[in-house]
Amino acid sequence: MHRAILCIPPNLLPEKSWRILMGDLENHFGDDASLDKKDEKIILDFLVQYSAEKSTKKASFKILKSIGNKDIIAITQTTYWKKKHEDIPKSVFLNKEVKSKANCKACHSDVEKGLIENDKIKNINSFM
Numbered sequence: 001m002h003r004a005i006l007c008i009p010p011n012l013l014p015e016k017s018w019r020i021l022m023g024d025l026e027n028h029f030g031d032d033a034s035l036d037k038k039d040e041k042i043i044l045d046f047l048v049q050y051s052a053e054k055s056t057k058k059a060s061f062k063i064l065k066s067i068g069n070k071d072i073i074a075i076t077q078t079t080y081w082k083k084k085h086e087d088i089p090k091s092v093f094l095n096k097e098v099k100s101k102a103n104c105k106a107c108h109s110d111v112e113k114g115l116i117e118n119d120k121i122k123n124i125n126s127f128m
C-alpha cells in the first residue's frame with residue numbers, strides 16, 4: 001500500500017476526498033499507487049467508515065469545516081492545515097529528516113493512530 005495513504009489517518013479527510021483519492025490511484029501525487037480492485041474496495045470502505053464525518057476529534061471537525069465542499073485530497077491544502085503550520089519556517093520542511101509537508105510522522109509521532117494532539121508533537125527546533 002502506498003505510504004501517503006497510510007500516513008494520514010482516515011479521520012483527517014472527509015469521505016468525498018477519500019473517494020476522489022481512491023478513484024485515481026494511478027495519479028496519486030505523481031506516483032502510481034494502483035491496487036487490485038478487491039484491495040481498493042477494502043481500503044476505501046475502511047477510510048469511509050472512519051472518515052472525518054464519523055470522528056468526534058476536534059481536528060476532524062475543523063478539517064471538515066475548512067474543506068467544505070471543495071475537491072481537496074491533500075490535507076496540506078486546507079486553510080486549517082496551513083494556519084496550524086504557518087509559523088513553522090520553510091527550512092524545517094526541507095530538513096532531511098522531514099523532507100516534505102506530507103511527512104506528518106516526522107513531527108506527529110502518533111499520526112497512524114489518528115492522534116494529532118499537541119503533546120505528541122515533536123519539538124521542531126531540532127529540525128532547524
Ligand code: HEC
Nearest residue numbers: 059075084092098101102103104106107116117118121124
Ligand atoms: C515539521 C513538522 C510538522 C509536520 C511535517 C506536520 N506538522 Fe502538523 N503540526 C506541527 C506543529 C509544530 C503543530 C502545532 C502548531 C501549534 O499549535 O502551534 C502542528 C499542528 C497540527 C494540527 C493541529 C493539532 C491541534 O491539536 O491543534 C494538526 C491536525 C496537524 N498538525 C496535522 C498534520 C498532518 C495531517 C500533517 C501531515 C500531512 C502534519 N501535521 C505535518 C508540526 C508538523
